Amino acid sequence: MRRILVTSALPYANGEIHIGHLVEYLQTDIWVRFQQLIGNRCLYLCADDTHGTAVMISARKAGVSEAEFIARMQESHQRDFAAFDIRFDHYGSTNSAANRAICERIWHSIRQAELVVERDVEQLYDPRVGTFLPDRFVRGQCPKCGSPDEPGDNCSRCGHHYSPSELIEPRSTLSGATPELRKAPHLFIELEKLRGFLESWTQTGDHLQAEIANYLKGHFLGEPLRDWDISRPAPYFGFEIPDSPGNYWYVWFDAPIGYIASTHEWCERHGERLDDWWRSPECEVHHFIGKDITYFHTLFWPGMLKTAGFSLPTKVHIHGFLTVDGEKMSKSKGTFVAARTYLRHLDPSYLRYFYASKLSSRVEDLDLAVDEFIAKVNTDLVNKIVNLASRTAKFVESTGLSPTYPDDGGLFVAAAAAGAEIREAFEATDFSRAVRLIVALADRANPFVEERRPWDLRKDPAKAGELQDVCTVALNLFRQIVVYLSPVLPRLAEQAGALLGDPITRWEQSQTPLVGKPVNKFTHMLRRVEEKDVLAMIEESKPAGEVDTATASPAPGVVGSTTWNDSGVPLAAEPLAPECTIDDFQKIDLRVARVIAAEDVPEAKKLLKLTLSLGGDTTKNVFAGIKEAYKPEQLVGKLVVCVANLAPRKMKFGTSEGMVTAASTDGAPPTEVFVITADTGAVPGQRVH
């Protein structure tokens, strides 16, 4: 029996769980349940990741204390996980006494290893809010290309990288205030000192997927590893560093330590020793994470563990992101579905099954195509698998299963043998392969029922024995499939166990048929998915107030903010700029213009080249960063609003003589950009007053 400790990444306490998060938690939960099913001792641990500026700000906005804020969020997270049958052995919080203690312990080791250096860091500071600003909380004009309102780390227009302090006319997105440059001491971990260890750990053994090891080799280990800035000056929601008053551990220092702290809390409750799980060569440690946090889990984290003498991860399992119908999840398209919203419309088993049917051990994005989702769930689960039971169980309600297992032409034995391959696939987190193999078993079981025609047998009392045998076979094949599928579909396993009076708890149950048992009354196990439910879920996930003009028209004559129920998200994402005067506004000459030509700039990722007419012979050549939102032909003929007196700017592909105005939510993907057009009747050349 192996002893295995498993974690999923700690969800951040700044937002709700959505179906993208669930890829990871379901993947992990399935693997854990599989391990338990085959008899291994397997613990599944998680916690909320609670620290950092973002939580501090969100709590402030919500008008509650951080403690209150994270408590609410944690409750919400745990409720969602439970609803999807994600079964943690313990769910902690990084804002716990246990975590603080272990952070201190690990910190002490890192200090002792002389890996810490102190250096001053200049960072922008918001004097109005009284806090230092992470890069993404600062916006301003790009120092290179002059593009206004660019984020604090790099320019979305020219791609130039800079530090937020290089921005021209920077402002805080929290308050609109002009940030000040302030110097503060920060603590750094000198990761380069661990190079030897990290090279060998990442490049040998089976700790990482091959593509990840390769990626690290090329991207990080190819040059000196940079020092890791792991402290933040006050105010910061987190743990104060004991030997550095006024400084707090950066959230990414204490977050992974939460894995150990959560284990510690579990140990306290169950009378176990932490060292048996985190300092024992007998115990495997498996982390499941998304590809976005590869860096933290494959370099810093092993470095910290190694230095502090904890077990290194046996394996870091890294998965890709979720896409919906081939595109990134999008709030406006309604594909950014909160777990809570999903639950209002659909059965969690559908998602568990669908994800399982798509997941492999590779670092690939997983696509949820709505049609495929519906087809897979209905065809495989309901029509093929559950159908085996629902078409035969009632014939043996009174007699129960045959006392000995009848001749089934070798079906049960063959499916039992297939278990070895299915088991390997689960072990390797190659769930799509496992599911494919399992469904193939159902494809063989249904023809058996068809051929033996139980519905005819029941008409002849002399064939009662044969009827019982046929149903005994069908129900056993069903049960066998459900045992294999039980890590994916625990509810179905429970229902099947109840039907046959024999709870499904062990993989071995797939190897021996069940005989001589009474059969309970069959009750529905899984409803078919209906397209309208999926569509309703997507509709509900669209931002409130966003009316789909193709399908809905507003009630005439009724106008008011309560009627429209517009979301507060865009404004909150990008608070109002500092006040300006009418004179300030007059400097900007906005004009109505007609797009008379639009063409793609093939070499550019974001740009379209537009020719704007201001009426008469006056035209302007403008490059607009809207390629990902519009096709050129959609724009030709449109009346847009342009900044007509903008200084011309030479760009890689030509000179841009103006700018087309467009609306977007800060932080939204580049596909969510909406060009501002003029109402009917406006003509090119008119000024916007």
Added chain:
RNA sequence: GGUCCGGUAGCUCAGCGGUUAGAGCAGGGGACUCAUAAUCCCUUGGUCGGGGGUUCGAAUCCCUCCCGGACUACCA
């Protein structure tokens, strides 16, 4: 631009050196009626991205090009 992954039937994918390339779904035809109109049988459909090469033999190995995606672009 760099790195990596992929391109096999309309769709999702399997096969990854060896008999005429497979499955499920979808399409077409038929059967059945126990079952959540589920099931079963038959069937249409593919120069395995293009081109070179290695080999007795290639979807499978090598080279090259094209296309799609992810990551990355002095950033952690």
